[in-house]
Amino acid sequence: MTTIIRGGTVVNADRAFRADVLCYGDKIVAVGENLEAPHSATVVDAGGQYVIPGGIDTHTHMNLPFMGTVTQDDFFSGTAAGLAGGTTTIMDFVIPAPKQSLMEAYHTWRGWAQKSAGDYTFHVAITWWDDSVHADMGTLVRQHGVNSFKHFMAYKNAIMADDETLVKSFRRSLELGAIPTVHAENGELVFQLQQDLLKRGMTGPSAHPLSRPPAVEAEAANRAIAIAGVLGTPVYIVHVSCAESLDAIARARANGQRVYGEALAGHLVIDDSVYQSKDLEYAAAHVMSPPFRGKHHQAALWHGLQSGNLHTTATDHCTFCAAQKAAGKDDFTKIPNGCGGVEDRMSVVWDAGVNSGKLTPSEFVRVTSANAAQIFNMYPRKGLIAVGSDADIVVWDPEGTRTISAKTQFAKGGFNVFEGRTVRGIPSTTLAAGNVVFQRGELMAEEGAGRYVERPAFAPVSAK
Template sequence: MSLIIRGGTVVNADRAFRADVLCDGDRIVAVGDNLDVPAGAQTVDASGQYVMPGGIDPHTHMNLPFMGTVTADDFYTGTAAGLAGGTTTIIDFVIPNPQQPLLEAYHQWRGWAAKSAGDYTFHVAITWWSDRVHEEMGVLVRDHGVNSFKHFMAYKNAIMADDETLVKSFRRSLELGAIPTVHAENGELVYQLQRDLLAKGITGPAAHPLSRPPAVEAEAANRAIAIAGVLNTPLYIVHVSCKESLDAITRARALGQRVYGEALAGHLIIDDSVYQNPDFDFAAGHVMSPPFRSKEHQRALWQGLRGGNLHTTATDHCTFCEAQKAAGRDDFTKIPNGCGGVEDRMAVIWDEGVGGGLLTPSEFVKVTSANAAQIFNIYPRKGVVQAGADADLVVWDPAGTRTISAKTQFAKGGFNVFEGRTVKGIPSTTIAAGKMVFHRGELMAVEGAGRHVDRPAFTPISPN
């Protein structure tokens, strides 16, 4: 089945130009004017709109077992919500339990993901170390299209990776041509600060940011960068939330180190005043790690995106309903950490970034798709509108508006951190694998239509 998008302005990371886009099956076959179109081709009118590569969210958690419960969004509902927001590919996380074989966990997640409506691929977390982990990392890279490994420097007594694990895993990643990623928070400091706050009787959601101040994140970011620098290993730091962490990335990059930073849509838009709300359900709904920061840090993150020291935008989509969050009503450390956003990421970043004069449309494409595709080695299959690329596209209406609300969202969980925000600039049509899956408010996602995306290993970098 052929599909043609007519009358729009194609926006790639390098330029914008007037062109039609012809898709045949799941690939783009031509981009240009006056294209010959097969009889019976479906036509999408993009007059007055932009045609951009479908968004890539490099940080989601669908169907995640976490803190004694499981996220509200599974791989179908989560990826379907993403399609409604213009995101056609997610990179989710396989998170083995300590002592669980990596391959066992990987196949478990692949089974859960079989119902995805959009394309998906995985980072695999290293939560423990042994010779078996060393070997299975190689199998994952060679046989299963994994080229990134995640390390939690937080969550003491659960999945936290100590320095020995970081060193061994970073070195192994370098050997395999994979990139290590880190959740940068000093887990020991967080644990001790949590204990101190509880001992003082500070038990509500307002304690959450107090237990995870910017210095806790910055210490871990600096430590991970130092380890990667000694080993000459590239490094990707997820959900950079504070100026101090960004400064560490900026210094390292100025010295020629390959360090990449990710910003969450929530950290760019929402400030820490949400934790002072007396309504427990509201404040707990915003509990995620790292927490939301002050407006000073938000300004720094936008500067990082504009200046090229932050490279991708993500959501850390990890939804829990009020009943699940209520597990921590008397102890903030038991509130399941996580917020949504996969449905709203592109719209809020366009509204604040492009609408606010902070990003150009091409820079928007860089930080919502192209950079993620390049960093994780699926470019130019993803992240660009050109012949030969996957037919994953979003037709973007810069004049369209939508008021975000949990009552109208497709994502589950019953809560939205962007509640009530009216955004200007929204997807009018989303195309995934050459098929229209969202059009002017109507979601046509198909369970199981998503494909697993293999990500080839990088050419290993020789140590100094």
């Protein structure tokens, strides 16, 4: 199948230029002005619009069993919603239960992901440690294209990794040419603060941010960065939500450490006033970790993206319905943590970033796809409009508008944290693997069309 995108301005992370883009099968085969195409080719008119690489959401949780329930979005509905919003690749998480074989968990997630409509790849969490975990990490890197391992420094008595596990896993990642990633919150402090709040009778969602203040996140970020610094490994901090964590990243980078930071679209535009709502269902719907913060933290995160100390934007897409969130109606610690956003990230970041002058269109591409592709070794297959790259392409209408609402979204869950926000800058057409899968409001995603993306290891320190 041949598709040609005509008359647009191609925007990559390094430059923008007028060009047509010719796709054959799932690859881009030509980029240039006035390209010729077969009469049978599908023509996409991009006049007055930008042509950008498909978005990469570095942080999603589809079909996730968590806190006694399972997320509303599975791999089909979640990736389909992503395609509608211009995200063509998700990076999801395999999260083994404590003592569960990494390989067993990996194959379970691969099975669930068979129904994906868009491309997908995995980080694998290290939730415990013994010799089998050491061996499985090698198998995942060498045979299955996994080059990143996740570490939860929170969720005591569940999936939290202690310092011994962090050190051993970071060292093993370095040997294998993989990158460790961390959820930075001091799990012991969170647990103790939760118990203190409950004893004081604070059981509602307004207590959630009080149990996870910025200092709790900053301590863990500093600790993870220090461990990585001693061992000489790079480290990637997921969902950086506060100025103090950003400061830790900036200091380390100024000292020459390879530390990367991720910002969530929600943390960039939503503040902690949502937890004070008298509508407890509304407040509970916003419970995620780290929580939404005060407005000055949002300003800091934008500065991080502008300065290059934060590198990617994601969503932590993890949808639960009101009935699921109600499990914590008498105890906020039992509210399933998670919010949606995979469908809205690109437009929210464009509207709040590019339209305000905080980001240029090329910088937008950098933080929505190119940096992710480079950090996780998918570049130039992903994150670039160029000959040989995947034909994952978004025709972006900078003047198009949409009012975000749970009533019109494709994602499940029945709630949207961006509800009522009108964004200017939306995808008019999304191509995934060369196929038009979304066009002017119509979603044509196909279950099972998504491909698993193997990510080669970086040059390993040793071949042990």
